[in-house]
Amino acid sequence: MNLKYCVNICVLFTTLLVFGQENLYTSLTIPSGLKADANAVIRLNEVSIIIESETEMHIQGRRIITVMNSAGERHIGANVPYDPNTKIKDLKVSVFDARGNLIDKIKENDFKDVSAVEGGTLYSDSRVKYLEYTAIKYPYTIEFTYDVVDENTAFIKSFVPVNSYLLSAETCRYTITYPSDLNIKTKAKNFDGISLEKEEKPGEIHFEAKNIKAFKYEDFSPGLFDIAPMVLVRSTEFQLEGVQTKVENWNDFGKWMYHDLIKDTHDLPEATKNKIRELVKDEPNDRAKAKKIYEYVQNKTRYIGVQVGIGGWKPFNASEVDALGYGDCKGLTNYTLALLDAVGIKSNYTVVYAKSSQRNFEHDFASMQGNHAILNIPMEGEDVWLECTSQKLPFGFIGDFTDDRDVLVITSEGAQIKRTKKYTVEENLQTIKAQYEVLSDGGIQAQLKVVSKGIQYDDKYSLEVETQRELDKAYKERWSYINRLAIENIHIENNKTDIEFIEAISFQAGGYAKKIGDRMLLTLNAVNRNTYIPDRYRNRKWPLKVSRGFKDVDEIEIKLPEGYQIEAKPENILIENKFGSYKALLETKDEKTLVYKREFTIVDGEFPKEDYSAFRDFHKKVAQLDNSKIALIKTTP
């Protein structure tokens, strides 16, 4: 053995030693399983919650994260929101290169400090300090330590090892320490296949999770909230902006919300009450009265977000909304509630997670949840739900923003979890009746009427207020597969009583049917082609979830051009499977007229991941069938 070789071994050995000490600052030590699909790897995330009392909570943390590429920057997480009740005591960042050498240090003063106002919000007293760092080279590692004090103990940070797609985690620890007079409850979710260690002793609970692989987003999969592992944490005794309470279950929670946050805000002026009573006095029943009041609120108010104090949890007073004509979701819901109350209709303030992907309230875990407020009116044994921030939605229609999920309905006696309205396949119906004439140059002249209901109504009702120019654009997008489309006439009717959206449109499209020598090729389905095919995944990981089903029924009368006859036409087809069905028929009405009938249904439901490719194949097949053509040939004179 020569000397050089020996030296090499020594170097290797020292390097290994360093690895042995688990140097988390170098990307060389990342376990290989955590690199797959990860734009960033959390090497260590230690969160320590120290509750000194109901009015003082410290949140301290140390997060070491290796950023693999530019898309991983957003997972660094070196941003700290704060407000008048939250104080940042310390923020520090160190940056290490791929080999683990310290290359930069950043102090709190170098963090950017900006107002944390979201879109649609006029004012919020929340602010955020965040790190702005330019990476020189990937991968690199950031160590972020922070120390924050909060006067509220209503919101205790959950233990969420990975809160994002394409992010993996090596070691995550969470410790909460608390005085003996507090009761801390926890609830673990989505830990299938991931080990969670829990240690508990008086006044302290500790969690640890290791080696969590990165999740990848997939079409038609459950929301991240339903797949990412997490432990929810709450204290049964807490305080929110000086209001202390004890909450064992949802009923206690509801009582507290009702009595401490909501009850005092129903202060409508007498004049307004009288006006409202006058407004509805001729209405035959409660439902008609409630509808009238909802429309009154829609005409009188608009949504403006203002988040000040009580963590944005206390609604504005009804009198204030009455005077200003605006409010946020809480204020407008509460205002509608107060107006209904003035005419003796009982309704309930309701907290919900609003987003098109449904997220439920945890039945058995009464903590601060939800991000939006709607109104619940129990009426003749059924629940009517009102979205009070919309000036446009019909009475009782909530759409995909808050449909079909468990929400918290708050009453003076407490609270209960209820499920909001589900829009079924049959309700989400779109019917098209159309006629088009094929001209001898291949152009078509078409008239159609589209009637949409349910979620399909929700998809379209905003068209009502678009200008002609925007509508023209919208229809050219809808039928983007028709090249020379010229929209001639648009008539839109928003029938709010029956909740139907009716579009009557006429258009022409030059060169729609392709002329090839003596032939003409005509794609039968001119007005409702399904061109959407869900993404293909090499290895599908998550189950298939179709949140909402729908049904399309089309009947199209086609007038054939003079001097042509049918040479070939597609077979009639019927496909039925667990995902839905597809039917296309071509009937001959008379010598020159065909009738094309099509029905396409997708049902909602959850299916194992193995079903995804069949689901995708079904869409692919439909896209292909929607492209079916007939061949016409010139008649010999």
Added chain:
Amino acid sequence: MRIFITCLTLLLTITGFSQDYKFGKVSKEELQEAIHPIDSSASAAFLYKNRRTHFEYFPQDGFKAITEVHERIKIYNQEGFEYATKQILLYKSRNNEEEVNGLKAYTYNLIDGKIIEDKLDKKAVFNTEASKYRNEEKFTMPNIKNGCVIEYRYKIVSPFISNIDEYVFQEDIPIKKLEAIFEAPEYFVYKKNIKGYLNVTPQTERKNDKFIYHGVTNNDAITARDRERYTKEINFVTNKDAYELSDIPALKEEPYVNNIDNYRSGVKYELSYTQYPNSTVDYYSTTWEDVVKSIYDSSNFGGELDNTSYFKKDVEALIGSVSDPVKRAYLIFDYVKSRMTWNNYHSVYTNKGVKGAYKDHVGNVAEINLMLTSMLRYAGLRAYPVLVSTRSHGVPLFPTREGYNYVVSCVRFPEGDMLLDATSKYAMPNILPTKTLNWQGRMISEHGGSTLIDLYPSEKSKNNIFMMANLQEDGVLKGGYRSMKTNHNALDFRDSYIGVNLDDYLERLENSYDGMEISDYKVVNDLDLSKPVSESYKFVKESQADVIGDKIYFSPMFFLRSSENPFKLENRAYPVDFAYPSETNYKIIITIPEGYQIESVPEPVALMLPDDLGVFKYNILAQGKNVQLAVEAHVNQSVITPEYYAALKAYFSQLVEKQGEQIVLSKT
């Protein structure tokens, strides 16, 4: 008497029709108006928009700019409700800030024939510190309903006399009546820059004014007691510009516009110089030469070019043995690109300085490209900084210091110029990032003089596509695909490909073709910027032909064809900006399934845009079991003016049509 009555009636009629724009004098007619008389699609309109900026003398602080704003807005429907929320941006520096005072605002509604007014409550006005340099004052009006009118007025007091906000004469909603006044004392000379399509000329006037000056004599005295205070009345002349416009149409967004604000009417007052009595002139800017000089003279620009000490050793080691000037330029360009990372900040000025940036390996645009220029000069090359305004920053139509926000480098060789931007890792000489392709740049010579140079590339960005495919009887297409991209096409490809997770990239690529199956994926020359980047793969794609009866129909461009005309609007007011000229070539060889013969193929065709702006050629040859297709599409100009819009729209429509034309196969 009769004549008198007629006159009176006439007078009354006139006043009846003419609007009263005094604050608070909102009329019933204004409230009753259901739609805008000229633009029925308007969701709201400025009934009146007034701004006056003038200067007041404050004994403590000297002159300040006072901007008085008075706006009256009609809200026709819910889509216009956003105009009921007003956001006032206020600048601040370390020790000075702008402030708003005298805010008064009302909402007017017509209820049962009576005008009801609601006052904005002071409590509903929110002041937020948006960032280190900006405060925001925000409010929203009470009781907004369809048909209401809102009106507000306020004053902004600003210590920043060299930064007067642009006067905006055109909004996204129509303006019925606009009045604007700018008055500056003779000590401040402003240059006015008018932009947009409206015909705007102010009425100018000179008027006499005065202020009381509080002075101190014996300024050299050591103790305050020895100084004597005095006041003095000073007369001066004010220059006034007044604008009056009516029925200004709304500005509407269109696709392929580089920046709609380039076409928005307005006027910007730019401080040229200040001259107080008995003082010397302080220049800010007047001409482009002055602008360039003032940028060049700044220690954060010109000074940075002269500093060579920090890189000397490294650059000498880099180019020591190389004498060819072009090679030297490449070496230095590559060196700066690999050493430096751009921190996403635009500026023509350095922030921490070139030296600090060099040490940290991170810098803003000026740091990186001035450092580059300086190194190139050090290597004996004729390198010059070029000032650029990015697309989002708008076209610099007038000489202003804020007109430019970006700087690149130009090296002059006898064979021609080489434009360089080292902020992008995959940038190549003469291929500037698309965001910087915005008309012309201004090249600064050694002594601060300047010339305009064209930024749009003259060389076309190419994409050569070669595809060989077998069509099966069931409509499945199997084959191989290869593309070679140059210039901007290559830059865009490298930006989207290099450094991303390959599995992820492939999945996205497959799904961009509706889940086509791709194998044997290969990229060549991704890191060798001197060569075209090439991408190749094998594919299987279903449903590529229609089988009807005993015939098969398919478009020979298959999934490569463009199926949508990008130009959907019937008319267009603004130029179409493609950013760079391009050339796409397709060579496609198709083998048809066994048992079929070619019955017909589309006709060859050549389409031309007028004045050689573009050309499309389609050639097809059928032989036995094979079809050979050659298609070329050229866009010869980066920017196409709106008079060609109709031709352009028709051209793209025909192009889409032709690419969709089908081949017919029949059973043998």
